[in-house]
Amino acid sequence: MMLDVAIRHRLPDFELDARFQAPAGVTALFGKSGAGKTTVVSTIAGLMRPDHARISVDGTTLIDSETGVNLPPHRRGIGYVFQEARLFPHLNVRANLLYGRRLSRRSGPPPRQIIQMLGIEHLLHRRPAALSGGEKSRVAIGRAILSNPRLLVMDEPLAALDQARKDEIMPYLERLRDQIGLPILYVSHALPEVARLATTIVLIDNGRVAAAGPAGEILCDPRHAPLLGSRQMGAILTARLSAQDADGLSRLDCATGPIWVPRVAAETGRTMRLRIMAHDVMLSLTPPQGISALNVLPARIVELHEDQDGVLVQLDTGGQGLLARVTARSAAALALRPGLQVHAILKAVSVTAANIGGAG
Structure with missing residues (x-):
């Protein structure tokens, strides 16, 4: 159609x-x-x-x-x-x-x-x-x-x-x-x-x-922040529900690796859509050690966009887009720039999953 x-x-x-x-x-x-x-x-x-x-x-x-x-x-x-x-x-x-x-x-x-x-x-x-x-x-x-x-x-x-x-x-x-x-x-x-x-x-x-x-x-395009709402910016990742762990978490496999979220009421093998808000993503220049966050995705910076709320960092995670919201001070301290390889850190409880079957 x-x-x-x-x-x-x-x-x-x-x-x-x-x-x-x-x-x-x-x-x-x-x-x-x-x-x-x-x-x-x-x-x-x-x-x-x-x-x-x-x-x-x-x-x-x-x-x-x-x-x-x-x-x-x-x-x-x-x-x-x-x-x-x-x-x-x-x-x-x-x-x-x-x-x-x-x-x-x-x-x-x-x-x-x-x-x-x-x-x-x-x-x-x-x-x-x-x-x-x-x-x-x-x-x-x-x-x-x-x-x-x-x-x-x-x-x-x-x-x-x-x-x-x-x-x-x-x-x-x-x-x-x-x-x-x-x-x-x-x-x-x-x-x-x-x-x-x-x-x-x-x-x-x-x-x-x-x-x-x-x-x-x-x-996931920061250029649309004025229309979408700067504080509402985020990304959608497509992932496959691969396991239901005994400790109450579900494992979802996406292009760059596994993501753990609170248990999703769906059968394994189902394709899921994950909405990840930019303000729930932290960035690290090196693989983080000794932190409670379970989800760490390798990523490459595509672009940086400054606005009244700080800096929106557009990331590529193995072919899928992701956004991170950082302060201007953090962007300067980390010397963030297009092409830089970083690690995106997501808290499991901050990721929301919506079952979308095979239509991702």
Whole structure:
């Protein structure tokens, strides 16, 4: 699947001029509130008409201002999940789930598969009023998928939920990404969600695409710190869960060696995504001795970027990027420079792991 987007549209505060391509997987549109993200996805779904646009999915043109093509929303094959669940209050969960399916001309996954994957089998006979916020969100996601779309658009679907409900839903979203194969355009200004879900990131700033590319590259590039948030900068490493140790730690093997983290509830052999925050990485010029940290990765400095919080050190760890945050004084004392070989030190308790199957 390839989504091609080119949109120009005058808004009250700025002019939207967004051009990007979204490959298969989860493409996250990330930016501050008011950056133009919702305008982009509303145009893709056919909910608003832009001044100029050309949008296609897998070669099917949805809108082309030059030729006059403008498919109505019901012919675009877009499943849309809003911030609010927007379930039909007079229908039970089963009827809500199947509502769009009877109108679709496309084939898709069987309802039983989606119902089981979202863990909503026990909710089928309930009305929306009897559902929690997290349950409503899962039903809304299931309804959109069962309309058999060619593309699923999710416009900040977790924004109205508290952290506990977000944590409840995230594993289901990961499961959908990894097992269904349905391309997803995911809008968010919450970086932890994006870091956990996205395979591709498109950064939107004041109506423009500031950067686009694989999630691991975008999140590990210090040049994007002003948009991502300097204190939120980190890296994503792909690793394989190779062992569950008797002392409560899990061993994950990545390109540069093993990483130990608090026990991960998954079977060995599973591919994992690790988010490692820059402020949780220490640097040493020599192999450290007599320290409590278990994870020491050999690395090479790629670049250094100074900002108001110190220095972001971009590292290469055997082909995977890593970031370290150090003070300007430490950078000077260690004489850090591009090309220098160092050792990156990670505390086991600072590494968070998110199961992503084989989609790393």
